[in-house]
Amino acid sequence: MNDSISIFAFPTRVIFGAGALGRLGDEIKRLGVRRPLLVTDPGVVAAGLAACVAAAAPNTAFILFDNVNNNPTEANVLAGIERYRSERCDGIVALGGGSPLDAAKVIRLGVTHPLPLAQYDDQANGSNRITANLPPMVAIATTSGTGSEVGRSAVILLKATDRKTVIFSPHLIPSVALDDPELTLGLPPGITAGTGLDALTHNVEAYLAKGYQPLCDAIALYGIRLAMKNLPIAVHEGGNLAARTNMMMASLMGAVAFQKGLGVTHSLAHPLSSIGGLHHGTTNGILLPHVLEFNRPVCEERMRDIAQAMGLDGTGAPAAKAATAVIGRIRQLLREVGVPDRLSALGITRDMIPAMSKKAMEDACHLLNPRPCTESDMAALYEQAL
Ligand SMILES: [Fe+2]
Numbered sequence: 001m002n003d004s005i006s007i008f009a010f011p012t013r014v015i016f017g018a019g020a021l022g023r024l025g026d027e028i029k030r031l032g033v034r035r036p037l038l039v040t041d042p043g044v045v046a047a048g049l050a051a052c053v054a055a056a057a058p059n060t061a062f063i064l065f066d067n068v069n070n071n072p073t074e075a076n077v078l079a080g081i082e083r084y085r086s087e088r089c090d091g092i093v094a095l096g097g098g099s100p101l102d103a104a105k106v107i108r109l110g111v112t113h114p115l116p117l118a119q120y121d122d123q124a125n126g127s128n129r130i131t132a133n134l135p136p137m138v139a140i141a142t143t144s145g146t147g148s149e150v151g152r153s154a155v156i157l158l159k160a161t162d163r164k165t166v167i168f169s170p171h172l173i174p175s176v177a178l179d180d181p182e183l184t185l186g187l188p189p190g191i192t193a194g195t196g197l198d199a200l201t202h203n204v205e206a207y208l209a210k211g212y213q214p215l216c217d218a219i220a221l222y223g224i225r226l227a228m229k230n231l232p233i234a235v236h237e238g239g240n241l242a243a244r245t246n247m248m249m250a251s252l253m254g255a256v257a258f259q260k261g262l263g264v265t266h267s268l269a270h271p272l273s274s275i276g277g278l279h280h281g282t283t284n285g286i287l288l289p290h291v292l293e294f295n296r297p298v299c300e301e302r303m304r305d306i307a308q309a310m311g312l313d314g315t316g317a318p319a320a321k322a323a324t325a326v327i328g329r330i331r332q333l334l335r336e337v338g339v340p341d342r343l344s345a346l347g348i349t350r351d352m353i354p355a356m357s358k359k360a361m362e363d364a365c366h367l368l369n370p371r372p373c374t375e376s377d378m379a380a381l382y383e384q385a386l
Pocket of ligand 1: 146198202266280284
């Protein structure tokens with residue numbers, strides 16, 4: 001691919017703001033859906049949000065499917081496809097954080113695309129096998145982190161690849177994203193912190209990723225600004241609708257920005273979920289300061305822009321000083337939101353590092369990291385964060 005050519009596209013129809021869920025019935029009708037599979041998870045159902053969705057579109061015959069794990073699996077997706085077919089569904093409403101939304105995207109794919117799921121693996125050029133022949137899908141976010149509701153990819157644990165596998169296609173973007181921050185008001189502090197750190201990391205990694213995409217860059221810097229200001233408030237005052245609204249926007253902006261690319265933080269984070277069973281966003285937050293230290297020799301000037309977006313005084317300061325300030329501010333944020341700064345605090349042990357480093361190298365996110373990263377660099381980064 002020619003490195004001087006950039007490709008970008010901005011997302012689908014987004015209905016954003018407190019009360020947006022009230023538009024669900026109209027959107028389902030507009031899409032011509034009568035019998036959607038409602039893809040969610042048991043936690044979302046227990047929080048009463050599936051009932052809120054059903055109440056928002058009382059004339060719709062929802063078929064509930066809540067068999068989605070925290071890190072969604074092939075078995076979850078295959079069960080969803082089976083349910084969609086046996087119930088003769090004609091569309092999908094996805095409700096949740098990244099896990100149900102990603103599972104729903106792959107269920108949507110599977111009902112019209114017959115190949116084994118590993119054939120759609122992005123690393124095997126799977127996107128070439130994905131067509132626009134997909135049923136309509138409404139994606140409703142219940143967390144502010146992944147931004148999957150405006151994303152074109154899904155991450156699923158597949159047996160054949162034995163890793164968190166990215167399935168990517170512009171066709172996978174939901175028909176409508178519905179972002180209602182009122183749905184996040186009841187999220188507990190730990191989930192708010194972890195998901196919010198994911199949103200922050202998307203914006204930071206997107207800004208530093210290789211490539212010329214000033215539109216994504218501008219979005220990423222504003223996303224950083226919103227996340228830094230609002231995450232501590234959302235964690236400590238869960239009922240603060242303004243902070244929740246701004247975090248949902250930071251999440252959406254991160255997902256739009258990271259079509260530019262991500263970086264080493266995400267490559268390191270994925271095995272911490274698939275092997276270590278940890279929460280994706282929380283691990284991103286712990287890793288981010290270490291990855292920024294690794295990256296700073298090649299991107300201190302751009303870290304000065306991040307310092308300014310964070311409200312730190314980057315103007316006129318030497319770039320090295322601004323980069324140090326950014327890293328220090330992120331470490332401070334971890335303390336403010338109650339996330340530990342060491343992976344060992346979450347049960348990760350040294351003997352897990354070789355296997356995780358190997359998997360991290362296989363993950364494509366690091367290919368757009370501003371500084372090339374080897375397997376031994378990956379191991380050193382895990383060691384530093386341990
Ligand atoms: Fe992420």
